[in-house]
Amino acid sequence: xAEAEYAPPLVWVWDKTNGGQFASINRPTAGAxxxxxxxxxxxxxxxxxxxxxxxxxxTIMLEELLATGHSAAEYDAWMINIGQGEQFGSGFVxxxxxxxxxxxxDHSGAQPIRLFESGAMLLHLAEKFGAxxxxxAAGRAECLSWLMxxxxxxxxxxxxxxxxxxxxxxxxxxxxxxxxxxxKRLFDVANNRLKETRFLSGDDYSIxxxxxxxxxxxxxxxxxxxxxxxxxxxEQYEAVGRWYDEIFARPAVKRGRIVNxxxxxxxxxxxxxxxxxxxxxx
Ligand SMILES: N[C@@H](CCC(=O)N[C@@H](CS)C(=O)NCC(=O)O)C(=O)O
Numbered sequence: 001x002a003e004a005e006y007a008p009p010l011v012w013v014w015d016k017t018n019g020g021q022f023a024s025i026n027r028p029t030a031g032a033x034x035x036x037x038x039x040x041x042x043x044x045x046x047x048x049x050x051x052x053x054x055x056x057x058x059t060i061m062l063e064e065l066l067a068t069g070h071s072a073a074e075y076d077a078w079m080i081n082i083g084q085g086e087q088f089g090s091g092f093v094x095x096x097x098x099x100x101x102x103x104x105x106d107h108s109g110a111q112p113i114r115l116f117e118s119g120a121m122l123l124h125l126a127e128k129f130g131a132x133x134x135x136x137a138a139g140r141a142e143c144l145s146w147l148m149x150x151x152x153x154x155x156x157x158x159x160x161x162x163x164x165x166x167x168x169x170x171x172x173x174x175x176x177x178x179x180x181x182x183x184k185r186l187f188d189v190a191n192n193r194l195k196e197t198r199f200l201s202g203d204d205y206s207i208x209x210x211x212x213x214x215x216x217x218x219x220x221x222x223x224x225x226x227x228x229x230x231x232x233x234x235e236q237y238e239a240v241g242r243w244y245d246e247i248f249a250r251p252a253v254k255r256g257r258i259v260n261x262x263x264x265x266x267x268x269x270x271x272x273x274x275x276x277x278x279x280x281x282x
Contacts, residue, residue, distance in 0.1 A: 020169045025085045030097060036089030040107075041076030041268055048080050048092060049102035051261035053214035053224075054154070057118045058102050059267075060210045060256030061125050061132065066270065067252040070129045072108065077267040079260045119151040122207040132207050143201035146208035149189075154215055156182045166225040180232060183219070187237045190216055194239035198246075205247070213247045214257075220244050 014028050040046055045062065049055040065073035080086045080101050087099040096103035096116035104121050106113040106128075115121045123144075126133035134140050161179035164172060190212065193200060200208040220240055222229035229235070247253055259267045263276050 020167050022167070025082065025088075030099065032090040032093040033085065033088035034090065036086070036091055038089070038091035038095070039076075039078055040105075041078075043074040043076050043268075044072060044106065044108035045075035046105045046107060047075050047077040047102060047260075048095065048104070049077060049260050050080055050082055051257070051259060052101065053158070053218055054100070054118045055102050055260055056214040056257050057211050058104065058121045058125075059259040060213070060253050061122050061207060063252035063256040063259075064210070064250075065125060065129055065131060068131060070131065073125065073129060074269075075267070077259045079265045117151070119147055119211060122147065122211060126207045132205065132210070134201060134204065134206065139202060139204075143206045143208050146193075146200040146206075147211050150208065150211040150215065153186050157186065157215055157219065161228075162225045165228065165231070184232055187216065187219075187232070187234065187240060190243075191237040191239045194243045199243070209243075209247060213244070213253070216240055217244050217248065221248075 016027075017023055038046075038048055047058060047062070049058065051059070059077060062073055062075050062077075080092060080103075082101060086092065087096075087101060092103060093099055095105060095114045098116055100116075102116075102118055102121065104115040106115065106124065108128075113124075115124055123133075125131075134143050156179060160175075161183040164175040164179055168175070190200070197203065199205050200212060218224040219228055219232070220234050220237070221244065235241070255273055258264050258273075258276060264272055266272075
């Protein structure tokens with residue numbers, strides 16, 4: 001290892017400059033930093049998000065629900081620009097005290113229900129609509145196990161591997177090795193499972209797949225973190241590739257992946273997709 005040794009002081013002190021491209025937005029305290037209310041549209045679900053893998057999980061689920069006839073899942077999706085610190089506005093923090101996208105509010109009942117954490121949103125929607133979650137106790141347990149596996153593993157892939165391999169201003173061999181190993185191990189876990197079953201929970205496509213697809217998929221297809229597909233030799237995970245291709249082809253997935261991106265900063269109705277799909281036919 002070529003890096004200079006670092007001796008931690010007795011008490012850690014925050015160095016504002018030491019955060020790479022996130023230095024200007026992240027700090028070691030929680031809470032609102034500005035007063036800013038959130039817009040509220042006319043649909044039952046109000047989503048405040050960005051088209052990152054964690055954001056895509058929820059827009060894929062909402063589009064899948066709409067595609068299967070659950071019109072009560074109509075939603076307005078508002079873009080939260082995390083690069084400009086919009087996750088620290090008072091309205092957003094009232095929904096998510098953790099200041100991370102996605103955040104959602106369910107206005108379908110007598111009182112609005114706030115939701116933070118993408119996994120909680122997937123489960124809330126699956127239970128509310130009785131969709132994309134197995135009904136048997138064993139099937140449900142398997143689905144929730146894979147959902148929680150994904151929620152627990154994303155920080156190793158994103159905050160660990162992605163941060164140190166792609167974003168960190170210095171390339172630290174120890175950190176990259178540590179998280180590259182863990183990311184490959186996680187791909188192997190998914191690959192072994194998908195050699196045995198069509199989807200993560202079993203025979204049926206579920207919220208576990210919707211959670212895992214944007215993460216495994218964006219690394220597998222080369223979209224995330226520079227040269228990662230080659231660096232981690234991801235093409236060897238063939239069962240993940242077979243699963244990726246099947247999910248990628250779903251029309252609702254194609255739609256969910258573009259919400260809250262530059263192609264569609266906000267989404268308020270199915271008609272919003274017409275212009276995008278006309279420009280880029282699927
Ligand atoms: N466990 C959370 C993670 C959410 C998360 O990390 N969101 C990132 C974008 S993908 C974010 O908002 N980052 C802004 C920040 O760290 O200030 C979830 O799945 O909802």
